[in-house]
Amino acid sequence: MVRAAQQLHPRKEPVAALPAATLLLLRDGEHGVEVLMTRRSPNASFLPGAYVFPGGRIDAEDRHAHRLARTKPGMEELRHAAVLAALRETFEELGVLLAARPDGTPVTTADLQGLDRGLALYPQLQSRGWLLAVDKVRPLARWTTDRDGPKRFDTAFFAALMPERQEPLADELEQFEPVWVRPHDALARHRAGNFFMIFPTIHTLLWLSAFERAEQALAACAQDEPLWNSCPRGGLVDGQAQRFMEHEPPYGELALVCPDGQIEHSLDWQHERPVPLLRHLRRLTAPNAGVMTGPGTNSYIVGSARSGYIVIDPGALHMDHVERLLALTAGEVEAIVCTHSHPDHSPAARPLAAACARLTGRTPPVLGLASAATARAASQFTPDRVLGDGERLALRDGDHPITLRVVHTPGHAANHLCLVLEQDGLLFSGDHILSGSTTIIDPPDGDMSAYLDSLDRLAAACEQDNIEFILPAHGHVIGFAARAIAQLKAHRLRRETKVLAAMRSAPRAGPDAWVALAYDDTPEALWPLAKRSLAAHVQRIEQLALL
Numbered sequence: 001m002v003r004a005a006q007q008l009h010p011r012k013e014p015v016a017a018l019p020a021a022t023l024l025l026l027r028d029g030e031h032g033v034e035v036l037m038t039r040r041s042p043n044a045s046f047l048p049g050a051y052v053f054p055g056g057r058i059d060a061e062d063r064h065a066h067r068l069a070r071t072k073p074g075m076e077e078l079r080h081a082a083v084l085a086a087l088r089e090t091f092e093e094l095g096v097l098l099a100a101r102p103d104g105t106p107v108t109t110a111d112l113q114g115l116d117r118g119l120a121l122y123p124q125l126q127s128r129g130w131l132l133a134v135d136k137v138r139p140l141a142r143w144t145t146d147r148d149g150p151k152r153f154d155t156a157f158f159a160a161l162m163p164e165r166q167e168p169l170a171d172e173l174e175q176f177e178p179v180w181v182r183p184h185d186a187l188a189r190h191r192a193g194n195f196f197m198i199f200p201t202i203h204t205l206l207w208l209s210a211f212e213r214a215e216q217a218l219a220a221c222a223q224d225e226p227l228w229n230s231c232p233r234g235g236l237v238d239g240q241a242q243r244f245m246e247h248e249p250p251y252g253e254l255a256l257v258c259p260d261g262q263i264e265h266s267l268d269w270q271h272e273r274p275v276p277l278l279r280h281l282r283r284l285t286a287p288n289a290g291v292m293t294g295p296g297t298n299s300y301i302v303g304s305a306r307s308g309y310i311v312i313d314p315g316a317l318h319m320d321h322v323e324r325l326l327a328l329t330a331g332e333v334e335a336i337v338c339t340h341s342h343p344d345h346s347p348a349a350r351p352l353a354a355a356c357a358r359l360t361g362r363t364p365p366v367l368g369l370a371s372a373a374t375a376r377a378a379s380q381f382t383p384d385r386v387l388g389d390g391e392r393l394a395l396r397d398g399d400h401p402i403t404l405r406v407v408h409t410p411g412h413a414a415n416h417l418c419l420v421l422e423q424d425g426l427l428f429s430g431d432h433i434l435s436g437s438t439t440i441i442d443p444p445d446g447d448m449s450a451y452l453d454s455l456d457r458l459a460a461a462c463e464q465d466n467i468e469f470i471l472p473a474h475g476h477v478i479g480f481a482a483r484a485i486a487q488l489k490a491h492r493l494r495r496e497t498k499v500l501a502a503m504r505s506a507p508r509a510g511p512d513a514w515v516a517l518a519y520d521d522t523p524e525a526l527w528p529l530a531k532r533s534l535a536a537h538v539q540r541i542e543q544l545a546l547l
Contacts (some may be wrong), residue, residue, distance in 0.1 A: 022055025147261025252479025331359030339430025341381030411451025435475025
């Protein structure tokens with residue numbers, strides 16, 4: 001876990017999230033599935049004027065009204081209360097009620113005329129013997145308001161078919177203008193600026209827009225658990241706040257830099273200035289963006305003016321980048337570490353060391369692993385000193401020491417290594433683990449079996465050192481480190497299964513045919529690159545005699 005003293009922003013305790021529930025009522029319109037939405041009062045204390053699905057807070061009464069519900073056996077208490085709250089709020093706000101008479105037939109608009117929306121619902125149901133149709137409601141998602149909000153909700157989202165022979169009528173107090181809308185149309189109107197919605201509503205509509213019919217959407221959420229559970233984080237993109245879910249690349253970086261939800265961190269890629277990640281950690285991205293490098297190679301500057309610095313992956317030979325690294329460290333570099341010798345990682349190491357020597361009179365050593373005989377000509381590399389597996393590099397900074405432990409991780413390259421910042425649970429992964437993409441394994445220097453074994457070593461390091469964040473050489477910081485590694489390994493093994501199937505279906509066809517079968521989910525323009533990793537899979541399959 002990252003030390004609090006190294007965080008950039010003061011600790012901020014987020015406001016407790018109140019339990020709430022909301023309901024998506026669906027129907028089939030003339031041009032596809034439609035959902036019932038309503039506009040919140042412009043005087044509301046929370047989200048004034050926003051278009052939402054009906055819903056609200058879970059009250060104490062919702063937790064004790066289970067006898068008034070027609071439900072499924074085994075439903076846990078909180079889920080039951082959440083569904084009841086969603087149905088109750090939908091009735092109070094829009095006059096729509098999913099309920100059944102004592103004979104089991106659905107209630108109609110005529111039945112509802114005898115109910116008073118200004119009075120408590122449950123006693124009125126009890127007096128009539130009506131039961132709420134909880135069994136018709138499907139769990140869809142769970143959204144928790146971002147940590148920065150002054151008012152927060154932990155909201156269960158549910159979905160159900162609109163009951164027949166009922167019409168919505170807004171209460172004109174909390175909700176106005178009930179409207180049936182196609183998800184595509186709501187999203188288009190939001191982009192045009194005349195249908196204000198917040199992030200969870202937008203994302204839920206994006207999900208719903210994939211379906212043509214209401215029953216298809218309900219079938220997709222037929223399980224007892226929500227399809228997703230998210231507490232988004234906000235960052236700055238072009239100076240404007242933008243939200244991201246847990247599976248999106250910026251999320252991990254926002255969790256590292258602004259753990260309590262402060263919307264302070266810029267996610268824009270640029271090459272002129274360092275990006276502060278922690279008090280003792282900055283990232284400077286080299287100006288070598290491309291298909292293989294993403295926004296560019298990340299150089300990490302670890303340490304402080306008091307302790308001196310370790311520079312990880314100085315990058316390709318871009319002298320402007322070298323000069324920026326020199327200026328950021330004032331030449332007080334204790335060591336330069338190359339995670340491997342590929343030409344976008346190590347060529348700037350010697351020029352940076354020489355520049356430091358000219359400025360301070362001391363030449364920092366270039367550390368890493370020597371390139372193997374299998375390395376390509378552009379990846380030849382000899383360090384000043386070879387780093388041993390498990391070796392520790394230390395920087396002294398008073399009460400805040402920094403220790404980087406070396407982990408040998410062959411696979412992407414024979415001389416690849418990673419570094420663990422032990423005190424803060426950080427993993428510098430080089431190209432072994434990337435953000436938003438998978439690394440290429442290019443034989444003979446790349447080896448798929450070695451790569452998978454190295455993933456296992458990193459998974460063990462995550463458990464040993466309580467590693468939460470991965471800092472890759474390309475892309476944003478990755479959160480949920482152990483889960484990311486497990487997902488990456490599973491992805492590689494699934495790909496291997498597809499390669500094996502392609503080889504079995506066309507044993508004489510060769511790589512050009514196999515790549516089309518095994519990488520059919522990858523743009524064809526990337527197949528020449530994919531063929532390199534395919535070759536590594538083929539090599540492993542043959543070594544393991546899987547054919």
